[in-house]
Structure formats: C-alpha cells, structure tokens
Amino acid sequence: MISTKLYNGLLCRHRCCRQIYYWYLLENLRHHSSLISNDEATDLPSHISKLVLKHPSTAASAAASLASTISSSFPSTSLTPSVVNAVLKRLWNDGPRSLLFFRSLLRLPSVSLSPSSFDHAVDIAARLRDRLSLRFLLSARLAAGLPLSHRTFSLLAERFAAAGKPDRAVRLFLSLHHHGIRQELRTFNSLLDVLCKSRRVRKATSLFKTFKHRFGADAITFNILADGWCRLKHTGNALDLLKEMVESGVNPTLATYNILLKGFFRSGQVNEAWQFFLQMKKRGRKMGSDCLPDVVSYTTVVHGLGLAGQIENARKVFDEMISQGCLPSVATYNAFIQVLCKKDSIQNALMVFEEMLRRGYTPNVTTYNVLIRGLCHGGEMERAMELMQKWMVRDERCRPNVHTYNIVIRHWCEKGETEKALELVGRMNEGVDCLPNLDTYNLVISRMFERRRSEDMVVAGRMVMEMVQRGYLPRRFMFNKVLNGLLLTGNQAFARDLLRMQDKFWRLRRDIRL
DNA sequence: TTAGGGTTAG
Structure with a gap:
C-alpha cells in the first residue's frame, strides 16, 4: 500500500x-x-445487509419473498443470533428494512431467534413509533415461548421517555406483572435511570420517595439519582443525596465518588473537582482502596482539567497515574488525545497517539474519531482522509461508524467540497459500515442549497425521499425549502412526487402504545 | 443490557 x-x-x-x-x-x-x-x-452480516438493502420492496408483504431469497442464499445454520444481531445493527439507520429482515426470519422455522434479537427489533419498532409492528413483535415473541425480559422493559421505557412520555414509562413499570416481568429493585432502578438520563430527575426523586419502602434502595439507586442531579449541574443536590445515602446506611462506592467528580467538572467547578480528587486520594490511603482513585477517576480528571484549558496539569495527572500503578485505558488515551486536539495542538495529540501504539494499546473507533475531528478542525482535511484510509486498511475489525462519516462529511460541506461529501454518503449507502442517519441527511441536504443549481435540488429531493423511506422525518422547514427549491428550478414533476409522500410523514408520526 | 470515564456543533 x-x-x-x-x-x-x-x-x-x-x-x-x-x-x-x-x-x-x-x-x-x-x-x-x-x-x-x-x-x-x-463478512456474512455485511453480505446479508447488502441483500436486504437491495430487496425491491419494504412493504410488510415483502417479508415472504425476502425470506425465500435469504433461505436460498444462506444455510439456516449460518443465521446465528450473533449474525442476526450484527445485521440488525448494520441496518439500524434503516428501521423499516431492519424490521422487514426480522419479519422474514420469523417466516423461516429453521432459524431460531434469540431474546436479544427480539429486543433489537422491538427497539427499532418503538423508535419508529410503529405501533402495529411493535404489537406484532411482542406477540410473536410470546408465541415463540420467549417471555418479555427486564431488557425489553428498559428499552421501551427509554423510548417512552425519549418520545416525551415519561408517565407512560412509569405506567409500564406499574403494570409489569401483567407482562410477566417482576417488579423488583433492579427494574425500579432501571426506571429511575431512564428518567434521570432524560433529565426528569425531580420525577425520579418523587418516585424514589414513594417507593423506597416497597423496593428498598441500594448504592446503585443513589448513584443513579446523584448522576441525574450532576447531569443537570446541580452538584449541591447530589451532595445532599450522598449525605442521605450514608444516613440510610448505604455505603457510597467508588462509582459514587466518580459520579460526583465528573459532576463538579461538568458544572465548571474545577477547583471543587480538584479538591474532591485530593480528598479521594487522602481517604483512600487512610481507609483502603474503596475510594482510592481508579482508572475512571483519573480519566475524568485528565479530561476535566484538559477541557478547562489546564493542559500541563492534565499531563501531570496522566503521568502520575502510571507512577501510581494505575494503568491508563484506551478511554484515558482518548480523553487525553481529545483535550490536546481541542486545547493544545494536533501535533502533540498525534505524538500521544503514537506513544499509545508503541505501548501496545489497540485504538478504537473513538480514538480515530477524536483524531480525525482534530485534523478536520485544523483544516487538514487531506491528513484526516489519509488517517481514515490507513485505519480502514490496517484494522478490519474496527470500522468507521456514523460519527466518523458525519465528522468528515460536515467538514467537506463547510469547505464547499460537496462532491466529496456526496461520495462519502454513497460509500455509506453501500451498507458495508453504517447507513446515513438523521444528522447525515440534515447536513448534506442543507449543503445542497449553497450552489443554487437545479441538479442539486433533485439530489436534495431524492435524499428527502430516501430518509422518509428509512424512517426519518425531515423537519417541516427543510421539507418546504426542498419543495420550493424544486419548484423554482423547474422540477415540477419531482415536487409533485415529494408532495405525494407527505401522507407517509403522517403515518410515521404514530405514537408508541402497547 | 442495573450505576461511574473517552465521540458532532450549536
């Protein structure tokens, strides 16, 4: 090469x-x-994904013909749960086709579907707010003798919260026994976590107060709530919770301290974070390893100090952890490389990357994304593309993800290199790595208005159609902009086609219900 | 896949 x-x-x-x-x-x-x-x-999953993408129809009735194509192309023994999950993951950004693939497998009695594959499919249907598919999948799962699991509950609760319906998540929890799932502390913790991660910390706190005598509370319960307050940058409330935790007789864990440490940095309280970290070291030396900083604490501090512009201090902490016998992880290197890119120089970041390789670490997709983003920000697009190319050739197991593509596409768009951005979208659509997501479409479609060319309006129109077929709703503003663009550039026929698709938007605006 | 660290840019 x-x-x-x-x-x-x-x-x-x-x-x-x-x-x-x-x-x-x-x-x-x-x-x-x-x-x-x-x-x-x-690469069997890649091969199957391409076949599914090429299938002429996505209608529910197309499942039978896809099933016969799949069964004539691959032996049923090759369709193991891990292969099925890998295909669903690759087709993640084309929800309707992922569901078509899953429906076709349901027609092949020789393929046994695992609970995790059902969960993937249920998650996709819930994300699409496709109530009919959701009902169909849940009953197909029960018919296959697979009861709903704790995981099924938490993913549905997450989708309810994301759809702005946290009360539905709570109601689902309260009715779990009707679905054969036990209401216990573990499920209760998952509900609190879903609420906290969607910023409904007050709701989670009030539920905690109502149900703590029924389900109890462990360190995980308190950690989830403390993290919720920290995400809202309310470190005072998180500290109050720590006090309540101790008073309730629940011992804080290292995770509790790491949550607070991260919380201080997140809310810009760099000095408090540093003092908290020193306290952890002091108490750890005195009382044992229960609160002695671990690799997660060090990574948090390296990242937090770096983002606050204290690169030299971040470097000292990075060196100190090694001398303290706490080995950095790939995540620590990623954090350090990221802050060097943002607050120092890409050259120094590349030096740390080379040091990482010398020490025998295997970079992951985040390492590459952080570096590629750093190069793009520095205007070094060619070097970014060279790194991406070298990486893909060197490491076949670690493939670019949708973030990688979006980073590079965004920068090509900003540089006015529309053709290069479109070429990358074309590569994504081959289905080898990942399909475009909502961000990719928004990025590229917005770019198509810069040159005011008729051909570009047609490309934008095709992309709007493609995104709708893949289950993504364009913003009304953007849809109207594309429609006007097509009309103004004399593409009346195409504009009419696009208008006809509008009813499909309404079908996509469905609600999740069980 | 019950909790904690590393990905966009606005």
Whole structure:
C-alpha cells in the first residue's frame, strides 16, 4: 500500500508523474479489491445487509419473498443470533428494512431467534413509533415461548421517555406483572435511570420517595439519582443525596465518588473537582482502596482539567497515574488525545497517539474519531482522509461508524467540497459500515442549497425521499425549502412526487402504545 | 443490557 504522502513526494521529484499516479492508483486499488473480496467471503452480516438493502420492496408483504431469497442464499445454520444481531445493527439507520429482515426470519422455522434479537427489533419498532409492528413483535415473541425480559422493559421505557412520555414509562413499570416481568429493585432502578438520563430527575426523586419502602434502595439507586442531579449541574443536590445515602446506611462506592467528580467538572467547578480528587486520594490511603482513585477517576480528571484549558496539569495527572500503578485505558488515551486536539495542538495529540501504539494499546473507533475531528478542525482535511484510509486498511475489525462519516462529511460541506461529501454518503449507502442517519441527511441536504443549481435540488429531493423511506422525518422547514427549491428550478414533476409522500410523514408520526 | 470515564456543533 502506498501512502498519499509518499506519492506526493514522488510527484515533486520526478517528471514521469502521470505513470507514478497510475501506479499509485493501481496499487491502492489492488490492495482495496483484495480487501473487498476477503470481506465478501468472510463478512456474512455485511453480505446479508447488502441483500436486504437491495430487496425491491419494504412493504410488510415483502417479508415472504425476502425470506425465500435469504433461505436460498444462506444455510439456516449460518443465521446465528450473533449474525442476526450484527445485521440488525448494520441496518439500524434503516428501521423499516431492519424490521422487514426480522419479519422474514420469523417466516423461516429453521432459524431460531434469540431474546436479544427480539429486543433489537422491538427497539427499532418503538423508535419508529410503529405501533402495529411493535404489537406484532411482542406477540410473536410470546408465541415463540420467549417471555418479555427486564431488557425489553428498559428499552421501551427509554423510548417512552425519549418520545416525551415519561408517565407512560412509569405506567409500564406499574403494570409489569401483567407482562410477566417482576417488579423488583433492579427494574425500579432501571426506571429511575431512564428518567434521570432524560433529565426528569425531580420525577425520579418523587418516585424514589414513594417507593423506597416497597423496593428498598441500594448504592446503585443513589448513584443513579446523584448522576441525574450532576447531569443537570446541580452538584449541591447530589451532595445532599450522598449525605442521605450514608444516613440510610448505604455505603457510597467508588462509582459514587466518580459520579460526583465528573459532576463538579461538568458544572465548571474545577477547583471543587480538584479538591474532591485530593480528598479521594487522602481517604483512600487512610481507609483502603474503596475510594482510592481508579482508572475512571483519573480519566475524568485528565479530561476535566484538559477541557478547562489546564493542559500541563492534565499531563501531570496522566503521568502520575502510571507512577501510581494505575494503568491508563484506551478511554484515558482518548480523553487525553481529545483535550490536546481541542486545547493544545494536533501535533502533540498525534505524538500521544503514537506513544499509545508503541505501548501496545489497540485504538478504537473513538480514538480515530477524536483524531480525525482534530485534523478536520485544523483544516487538514487531506491528513484526516489519509488517517481514515490507513485505519480502514490496517484494522478490519474496527470500522468507521456514523460519527466518523458525519465528522468528515460536515467538514467537506463547510469547505464547499460537496462532491466529496456526496461520495462519502454513497460509500455509506453501500451498507458495508453504517447507513446515513438523521444528522447525515440534515447536513448534506442543507449543503445542497449553497450552489443554487437545479441538479442539486433533485439530489436534495431524492435524499428527502430516501430518509422518509428509512424512517426519518425531515423537519417541516427543510421539507418546504426542498419543495420550493424544486419548484423554482423547474422540477415540477419531482415536487409533485415529494408532495405525494407527505401522507407517509403522517403515518410515521404514530405514537408508541402497547 | 442495573450505576461511574473517552465521540458532532450549536
């Protein structure tokens, strides 16, 4: 594989640059095509996803024909729960097709579906607010002899909260016994967590007061509520809760302290965070390892100090943890690399990245995303693309995700390089890594208005159609903008097609109900 | 997949 850098070097020194360019392209292509053919042979989920994406219809009645295509293309023994889950994950951003795939599997009696696959499908239907599919999936699950699980409850509660219906989540909890799920502390904690993560901390607190005598309360209950207050930047309430926790006879855990530590940084109380961290070290030395900072505490401090602009102090803490025998994790490196990119320099961030590789750490998708974002912010788009290319070739197991694509697409759009952004969207639509999500569509469609060209309006119109087919609702403002753009540039027929799709929007605005 | 650390930009 030849890097762009080497190619640029050769180009400057030699006169026969055209031959060298072809040689460069050929080598890259050869390398790439060998990768693709390996992929096809070994990566079953990718192969199945492509087949599902190519299927001509997404109507519920298309499940039978997809089932026969799948059964004639793959032996049923290859459709293991992990393969099924991997396909559902790849098709995550095309909800209707994910559900079509799942419905087709239900028609294949030789494929046994696991509770986690059902949960994935239920989660997708709930996200789409597709009440009919949701009912169908829940009854199909029961018919398959798989009772609803704790996980089913927590994902439904999460979707209710996200849809602005926290009371429905509470009602579901109160009626759990009708669905064969036990009401116990574990489920109660999940309900509180869903409410706190959706910023309904007061509601969670009032429920906690009502039910604490019925379900009890453990360290996890208090940690969930403390984290909820910290997310709202109400560290005072979190400290009060810590006091209440001790008074109730529940011992705080290291997670409790880490939640508060993060809370101080989040609310901009950097000095309080630092004093709290020193206190943790002091008490830890005196009373044992129960509150001695661990890798999570150190990562929180490195990240918090760095974001506050205290890069040298962050570096000292990073070095100190190693001398204290607490090894940094990939997350610690990611936090440090991110703050260097944001508050210091990309060069120093790249040096830490190289040090990470030298020490034998395996970077993950976040490491690459943080670095690629840093390069994009610094205007070094070519280096960002080079890193993405090298990464994908070097590490086949760690693939770019939707964030990776959105970072690069956003920056190409900002630079006015629309074609490059569209090329990446095209690569996403191949279904190898991940499909575009709502952010991708919003980004690219907004960009299509910059050049005021008729062709761009058609591209924007096609994207609106595609996003609706994949279960994403465009904002009314954007929809009208695309419609006006098409009308003003003489694309009346297309505008009419788009208008006809509006009734589909209404069908998508359904509510979740059990 | 019962709680704590690392991803957009606005």
